[in-house]
Amino acid sequence: MSLDTSSALIVVGLSLLAIGLWIVIARLFLSPLSRLPGPFLAKISSYYVILIDAAGNRTRTIHGLHQRYGTVVRIGPKEVSFTSPSVVKEIYSQGTPYMKAPWYESMSLPPAGIFSLRDRKEHAARRRMLSHAFSQAALNDAEPTIGVLVLKLIERLEKADGQAVDMLQLFRRLSLDIVGQLFLGQSFEALDSEEPPKFLEWMDNMFISLGIQYAFPAVYRLIELLPAQQVQDMIAGPTRIAEYGKKAYFDYIAEHGRQSKRRDLLTKIIGANAEGGKDDEQAVLSDRATYLEVGNLIFAGTDTTSTTLTYLFWELAKHPEWQDRLRKELKARTSDAIPRYVDLADLPVLDAVVNESLRLHPAAPGSLLRSTPAGGRTIDGHFMPEGTVVSMQCYTTQRDPDAFPEPETWNPDRWLGPRKDADAERAKELFMPFSKGPRACLGQNLAMMELKVTTASLLLHSRISVAPGTTDGGMEMMDHFLALPIAACQTCKLRRIKCDGGKPTCERCAKSRRICIESTPFPQAPLQIHLENQYASGKIKRPRGPRSNLTSRPSSDLHTRALAYYQQYHLQPDGEGLPAGLSCCVHAWKSSGRSSELVDLALSAMALAVWFRAQQDSTAPAEACSVYDRLIPLVKQRLSDLSTLQQRDVDATLLAIFLMGRYEGVMHGWSSNAQHACPLWQGWSHHDGVMALLKFWYDNLSHEPATAIIKHTRRGSVRSSLLRTRPLQSWLINGERFGEQGLDLEDDLIRVRTVSLRCTLAKLSTNERSAEQAEKIDLEAQDLDKALQDWADKALSGYHIHSVVAPDTLPSKHLYSTTVYSYDTLASAARCAQYFATRMILISTRTQAREKVLAATRDAGIGGLLCDRPQMENKVALKAMANSLASTLPFCLGLFEAAQVPGCRPALRSNDSIRPWHAGLLVWPLTIASSLRSVDDKQRSWFRTELTELGRMTADGFVQDTQAAQLLKM
Ligand code: HEM
Structure with a gap:
């Protein structure tokens, strides 16, 4: 090496040293951050944090630094960590001008995703x-x-x-x-x-x-x-x-x-x-x-x-x-x-x-890095120039001893009851x-x-x-x-990689053929x-026979998912005192601890059908149909030889048929699609099956108390008779035989009498003699309406009236007017909805009877009244009931809760919060309201639209389609 070359190298070396020294001096003494406390190495080099990070120790090291230096610590030449509550607002609040630090760009492949995008607008x-x-x-x-x-x-x-x-x-x-x-x-x-x-x-x-x-x-x-x-x-x-x-x-x-x-x-x-x-x-x-x-x-x-x-x-x-x-x-x-x-x-x-x-x-747990915006900012009393990387780490903020006394102790009690021990606001701010x-x-x-x-x-x-x-x-x-x-094992720790801790050799070491040195201590x-489950732990032998779908988990993913979905969303929770039928039957069955292949298959078919509709899963219909195909011969066999049936067989078969009826409702509308068609079910009438079973039970087993399933299936047939103006068979009339008692029995009696009254009315022709009969019907309907109101005074709790913030145009989806009712419980709301609907039937019966009276008297040349007062009163009463039903709908759907803040007008929640079983509570009342001709056209059409929507939510094709086809007229 010549003298010139070596002198040149010395000059370069000295220059580099001088630059290095200058950088160190500048970072230590001239930087606006130079007064901030922190470890010497961190002040002069960004490799301090990079190295502790690589060792997996960054967060705990910085926590230690805060304990040593206080609330503000310089952890790099241009990097500062904070812990005060006021800084949370400064850096991390909505509308903050701070952007994520450049480090985030390195954390994903291009183009950057949500986590790494730095530009605030993007x-x-x-x-x-x-x-x-x-x-x-x-x-x-x-x-x-x-x-x-x-x-x-x-x-x-x-x-x-x-x-x-x-x-x-x-x-x-x-x-x-x-x-x-x-x-x-x-x-x-x-x-x-x-x-x-x-x-x-x-x-x-x-x-x-x-x-x-x-x-x-x-x-x-x-x-x-x-x-x-x-x-x-x-x-x-x-x-x-x-x-x-x-x-x-x-x-x-x-x-x-x-x-x-x-x-x-x-x-x-x-x-x-x-x-x-x-x-x-x-x-x-x-x-x-x-x-x-x-x-x-x-x-x-x-x-x-x-x-x-x-x-x-x-x-x-x-x-x-x-x-x-x-x-x-x-x-x-x-x-x-x-x-x-x-x-x-x-x-x-x-x-x-x-x-x-x-x-x-x-x-x-670690620092969430942000860059100070243009012009710099003063944070916690210290000026941070533009581009300084500032951060807080929740590992430290959540160990603040004033906010969380004895911070290293896991003590959930600190979250229970009112905070007396520490500054609650501080805790709220620092918990992040x-x-x-x-x-x-x-x-x-x-x-x-x-x-x-x-x-x-x-x-x-x-x-x-x-x-x-x-x-x-x-x-x-x-x-x-x-x-x-x-x-981690010692080997993985040395390699700074995650270790699965497998013994005697962890997976990483096995794969890389290294010696796995177990990590002690x-x-x-x-x-x-x-x-706790004693069957699972083998302490008790599982009962023989097939396991019920209600307690076991079928191996197929689709079945399991569909069943979980159905139970979670379409069956109302147990113990809520709600009046709907199918859920009560399923819960009653579940709590009886019995198992039946029929019920398992019916539940599976139903769940798969609902899953298909709700999730648009094209693999589900074929599965649903195949389960349903297996079910039909079993049910037919049961019905073909009733004589051998026991109470539990009746319950299981009734429940299975109940589910099959709903299944048809869900699959209805899809049956035209050859791929999903299920030929067997089309000829099957579940109603006849239910009647045959109930009759069998009535004749042979009613010396025993009626089970919940018996009670609810009969209730369903009374409701259905009311809706379709179809007479009840004489043996079905006495509700007491089917388990009704107390106030429920009173309610049942009113409905049964209403069915019969409407059937009589439907048969009346228009002549002078029938005017007399029509007047009788009107009077009886009036008595029943009065009895129903007396019953409501005893059985139903009241509602509270609210005026909500409404969209510009009313009626809108789920909101008929700005008036909505709230109730103490969902059960009272659902029962009131049924009450309003039953009263609507009675008032409508009076209206139709009165029409017949007026028509007969007109034909006889007696009448000529332009305005009939009783009809006017009926109209007003019907409107009031229809309005009450409409005002109950948002609460029943879970869209509305009374405002917590007095004087504040509440708004409805988004549709997203509606659960199918909530919607199911309203199907019967809304079917009535949208079928009664006496309800005014505009309101009836709103009820009809709502009903179609309920059909969609509950995946019930019958409800959705029959309304569109306007098949029901009362
Ligand atoms: C206990 C579980 C979770 C914790 C403690 C947690 C914590 C965090 C934290 C602290 C951030 C902010 C990161 C930063 O500013 O650099 C974040 C962001 C994020 N998290 Fe989570 N997370 C959890 C679960 C999830 C889950 C389940 C998802 C969904 C898949 C998720 C998706 C995201 C996304 C997309 C961001 C970026 C948000 C944005 O920059 O706008 N996180 N998470």
């Missing part, structure tokens, strides 16, 4: 588009999917009764299957297979791969050149996820098209995408952007929920007293194996357990497991549903305890943006599961 448009997939209606549709998969998880646990189970792995599989089913329309079947799905491995690799690419681009380029399979697997993580999403997406489109009427979330995203084209503000997503986005959602929805569930169950396992409290609360609310979310949403102990777990063990503001978690409601339904179902089913090998140390958290228990963290 992000807002994308969020609007995706929010369709997270609406209340979408969540309602998601619930059965979650229920079915939780059942699968329980089935897996049953096999492992009393053994240590790695709950983290199982919860990961559960949440992956849920989001797969919801977003891609197909499950990953992770809960079905023994091997963990590849997708989970790719997800693990994705964060590592993208993280290295962002922090060490040069190293990443070198790593890319390494031929080792493992390295290539790690690098390929993001691409494999994208490829998987692409295939699933195009498979989905090939099968269902782009304008499918399916109700899963992917359809909603594709639909919203199509809508986007109409709105200038919303860009239409390319196919690639859509499938990458779906991949983002799967990613966002998997480890977040599974980690939360793992920690939640770990805490419950350590605190059996909380298991007992929670189980007690759940048992008081529900007897369902998989409780419905509506029953869980407001349970205080469950809420407290979930919140406390999200507080102490947040799944996204889902973040806050415009970038808060989009899947929060879905996550809450998953967390609560899973926790409740498992707790009702099992006892949980900590397996001997599980230690607090092993459950310590490490995080790479998302948290995970640290429990941090063994894997299995939780031990003890089942």
Whole structure:
């Protein structure tokens, strides 16, 4: 080397040193952030946080720094972390000018998705588009999917009764299957297979791969050149996820098209995408952007929920007293194996357990990085120049000792009752497991549903305890943006990758043929599961014979899903005192603990038919018909030889026929389609079957008390006779024989007499003699109406009248006028709706009788009254009842609750909150109201439209179609 060259190198070296020194001096002393406390290395180099992040220690290290330095800590040359409540509003509130920091761009493949988009306008448009997939209606549709998969998880646990189970792995599989089913329309079947799905491995690799690419681009380029399979697997993580999403997406489109009427979330995203084209503000997503986005959602929805569930169950396992409290609360609310979310949403102990777990063990515990806007901002008294990366981490804010005394203790009690011990406002501000503001978690409601339904179902089913090998140390958290228990083997820890903790060799080590060095003192963290279900644990032998569909889970996914959906949405919950018939029969059957192949088949057929209509699942009709085909000969055989029937056979057959009648209603309208046609059912008359069975029971078995099924089927036939003006057979008249008593018997008697009165009226011709009879009918109808009002005084509680905010034009959907009624309970509302409808029949009977009187007197040349006073009174009374029924409808549909704030005019909720069984409560009253000719045309047509809508909601083709065809006229 010549002197010149070496001097040049020395000069370059010195210059570099000088530049380096200058940078260090500038960062330490000249930066506007120089006065902020923080570790020396963090002040001079951004590699401080990059390295602790790579080690999975970022969040806990920063937490330690706050404990040491206070509420503001400099964690990088241009990066600051905060913990004060006032900063939450500054950085994360709605309308904040802060954007996500550039780091987010590196966290997905291009084009950026909802999670990584930084531009506020672009992000807002994308969020609007995706929010369709997270609406209340979408969540309602998601619930059965979650229920079915939780059942699968329980089935897996049953096999492992009393053994240590790695709950983290199982919860990961559960949440992956849920989001797969919801977003891609197909499950990953992770809960079905023994091997963990590849997708989970790719997800693990994705964060590592993208993280290295962002922090060490040069190293990443070198790593890319390494031929080792493992390295290539790690690098390929993001691409494999994208490829998987692409295939699933195009498979989905090939099968269902782009304008499918399916109700899963992917359809909603594709639909919203199509809508986007109409709105200038919303860009239409390319196919690639859509499938990458779906991949983002799967990613966002998997480890977040599974980690939360793992920690939640770990805490419950350590605190059996909380298991007992929670189980007690759940048992008081529900007897369902998989409780419905509506029953869980407001349970205080469950809420407290979930919140406390999200507080102490947040799944996204770390800094949510934001950039200060143009011109810089002053935060917590310190000026942050433009582009400074500022953040808070909920791991620290949720451990604030003033807001959450004894912050390291898991204590759900802190969420129960009024807060006396600490500043409640401060706690509210600092609790942010889902973040806050415009970038808060989009899947929060879905996550809450998953967390609560899973926790409740498992707790009702099992006892949980900590397996001997599980230690607090092993459950310590490490995080790479998302948290995970640290429990890895030494080898994986050294490699800084997630470990499945398999013994004696973990899966990662087995695959890479490494020696798996067990991590002591941090063994894997299995939780031990003890089942409460004694059949499942083998302590009691299962009864012989086929298991009932009501208690067992058929192996076929479609059947299980359909049944779960049907039970959850179409059958009203037990114990609500509601008057509808079929649900009461099913609940009565369920609580009798009996089983019958007939009922199982009928329920399956019905559930599949409803599933087909509700989910537009083209595979369901063929299944439904095949189940129905198996059912028909069995029912026919029962009916052909009644003499041998016992009470329980009568109940089972009645219930099966009841369901078959509904099944026909659901399939009606689809039968013309040859592919779905089910030839056998078309000739089948369920009504005759019901009558034959009731008669048999009456003649042979009525010395025993009538069962709920007997009572409800007879009630159904009285209602149907009233509607169709068909006489009741004499043996059906005495309700007492069929189990009616007290006020119900009084009500029944009025209806039975009304049926007979209407039949007499229908037979009357118009002549002088019939005028006399018509007058008698009018008087009797008046007496019955009076008796009905007296009955209502004793049996029904009143309603409260409200005036709601209405759309510009009335009547509108579900709202006839601005007046709506609220009731103390849904049961009173439903009973009042029936009462209004029955009174309408009686008043209408009086109107028709009076018409006959007037016509006869006119024919005899006596009359000539222009305005008949009794008719005027009838008209006014009928209008009042019709208005009352219309005003009851929003409450019955669950669209309205009395306003909590006095003086505030309430508005109706969105249609999304209507459940099919709510709609079912109104079918009979609305059928009456839309069939009575005396109801004024405009109002009748509104009732008719509502009824068609109820038919659609309840998937009842008869209700939907017969109204359109205007077959009923009363
Ligand atoms: C317990 C479970 C969950 C927790 C604790 C959680 C937490 C969070 C947090 C803290 C953020 C903000 C991230 C940031 O600002 O960088 C976020 C964003 C997000 N989460 Fe969740 N999440 C959970 C479940 C879910 C689920 C089930 C989904 C749905 C698939 C989901 C979808 C999203 C999406 C799309 C975003 C980005 C929102 C946006 O930027 O507009 N999350 N989540």
